[in-house]
Amino acid sequence: MRITKMEIPTKIDVPGAVARQATGFGDVSGFASIGAEYFSLGAGTDIAPLLEGLHDNACDSPHWGFMISGEVIVSYTDGTEEACVGDDLFYWPPGHSVRVVSDAEVILFSPQAEHSAVMDHMLARIAG
Secondary structure: OOOHEEEEEEEEHHHHHEEOOOOOOOOOOOOOOOEEEEEEOOOOEEEEEOOOOOOOHHHHHHHHHEEEEEEEEEEEEOEEEEEEEEEEEEEEEEOOEEEEEEEEEEEEEEEEHHHHHHHHHHHHHOOO
8 A cells, every 4th residue: 555645644733743644554463453654853852741641651552664864762661762863664662752853754653543542642732
């Protein structure tokens, strides 16, 4: 299945961050439907405050993805961190947060129900 960036519906659109999510985009064993997501994240963006109130105050959805450009620091609940930069493929297990070092373009593949719940939580935090 193929979809262009602009065809992916926008889920979150706030200063410094746009999150696009295509639902029903395949299946991952052990999960139901998978979502394909395209994120444009500005330098300085830190999602940690938006994750407060979730289990361990972290994203509890796994992600498989590709860094098109930029750099993000992924912090895990076990205290470790790793940098992901342009052209990296990655897997982020549940229990993480992301801080953007330099403007980043990121593609994620995530279990649809789990990550939609996290994004809905983030939207509720943004709405205040």
